[in-house]
Amino acid sequence: MAYEFIDFKINGAIARITLNRPDRLNSFTAAMHAELRDALANLGDARVLVLAAAGRGFCAGQDLNDRNVAPGEPVDLGETVERDWNPLVRALAALPQPVIARVQGVAAGAGASLALACDLVIAGRAAKFIQSFAAIGLVPDTGGSWHLTRHLGQARAMGLALTGEPLPAEQAAEWGLIWKCVDHDALDSEVEALAQKLAALPPLGLAAIKAMVRTSWDRTLDAELDLQRDEMRRLGFTQDYREGVAAFLEKRPAVFTGR
Template structure:
């Protein structure tokens, strides 16, 4: 696969997708979106991959949409932002939200605008200490998109989400950690190694149980307690029938580390 805006590497069971337009602060354009669709599909189909890491090259995770890109116009000649959302951003957010493998957004630097919401659509967000997140849409008189108005209120509550969107203030990594937007903050000097170690640790986990857990969390957002308890029972039965459960119990009894196979 020939890539011009991304770098895709696989080490062990961890695939790393790096946004690779560092001269543009990894701004997102149509080509990058098309390549993201391709590599996420490749990652999903590769049975050897258990964890996908999304990160950036250079000083930023991403500055968001590339505003220098030629954007579509309507019959009156006005810029029409609907088609890029429908073609690129909305499918990407749906793909990340339903991705069957563990996804980690590794913020090596600022995640601004749509890229903040792309990061939050991943399962886990980790950040370098110098990184920040910013819902910057108001600065150019736009509405947050890429799922931001759905994801962010569910993470920090509607009032704080609205304040972050209306003020367009950056949230430094440590504050994002306190808000619950970021799971871990690593020092800049050790960020790459820490991310690799963290992802490798996740990759050793029970892939089937991880998929079922992701399903449970997703459905909990619309279930009442009774429905969620019933879902947990169904998913737990499926997990209990798995090879990994037998291996986990056997390893526990033998006082050794389990060797999960994701089935």
């Protein structure tokens, strides 16, 4: 597929997708969703995905001009959510690769939810996360209510969702909503260093960690202990585990192959 609204590159083990509608604050259209779905399905042997955005903002969510309805005309918003946003969140969660969101500016509405749907968020100090749904009579979709509540607890999730008050990146990091807040000048180097670090680690182990952490809410402690046992058994028989131990004992860098 030729891409018009995103930029997609794979350099070595790192895939990079950049939302590229800066004139519309990278708000999504159906065509942009289709391009992103195609890119996510073609990550190949990449071990890490960086999701970034062009321009001054990360993403303003849904482009309301894309629905072609007259002001005041009824529209089935659930259709858009079911067709585009829900599959996107599910795809990001199901990827074996860790997904890093690089947030340089405002992430609003579904754009904020999209960032939170990634595995790790690094934001510049000028970035803000805005739950802008209540102002137009909607709910935090694209996984927003789920991620907010689990990251922050009910009180803070409720406050952000009901008031729509912008949450600065520094406070988001202090609250545990995102992984890290850094100065804008350091944003690219921080994202690159994290991507390179993850790309050099054993991919089977990272995929297992991602899957376990994302689904741990669904299990009891006993079930979690059983799953840990099963995964340790499975991963202990991999070549990557043997390579990691050998490299540690031989005091050399490990080279992991994903086998």
